[in-house]
Amino acid sequence: MRLAEQQAQSTDKGHGRVEIRSIRVSSELKGYSDWPGLDQVFQIRRRWPSKGEWHEEVRYGVSSLSATVGIPERLLKLKRGHWTTDRIIDKTISFVYTL
Numbered sequence: 001m002r003l004a005e006q007q008a009q010s011t012d013k014g015h016g017r018v019e020i021r022s023i024r025v026s027s028e029l030k031g032y033s034d035w036p037g038l039d040q041v042f043q044i045r046r047r048w049p050s051k052g053e054w055h056e057e058v059r060y061g062v063s064s065l066s067a068t069v070g071i072p073e074r075l076l077k078l079k080r081g082h083w084t085t086d087r088i089i090d091k092t093i094s095f096v097y098t099l
Contacts, residue, residue: 004028020047023076027067037064042075073093 009022025042047056060068063070 006072023072025072
């Protein structure tokens with residue numbers, strides 16, 4: 001099933017800082033790519049204040065979860081846990097790119 005672009009946002013407060021995370025998810029590329037298992041693509045944008053200025057990080061990734069299972073809110077939650085684990089292991093993330 002292909003769905004139009006979907007979005008979600010979360011705001012986390014912890015350790016004395018605020019972080020706003022938003023995700024855009026699309027299944028429009030399914031069937032147009034040779035990427036094995038590609039079902040959806042996503043963009044995650046993180047914003048946080050530091051020393052009076054706002055900072056931003058944008059990452060892109062792919063998911064094998066279908067649009068009905070991998071809803072934006074779920075992917076946002078799953079990717080947050082994945083990034084934490086990756087940072088601890090080797091500070092790199094497979095299939096997710098930072099611009």
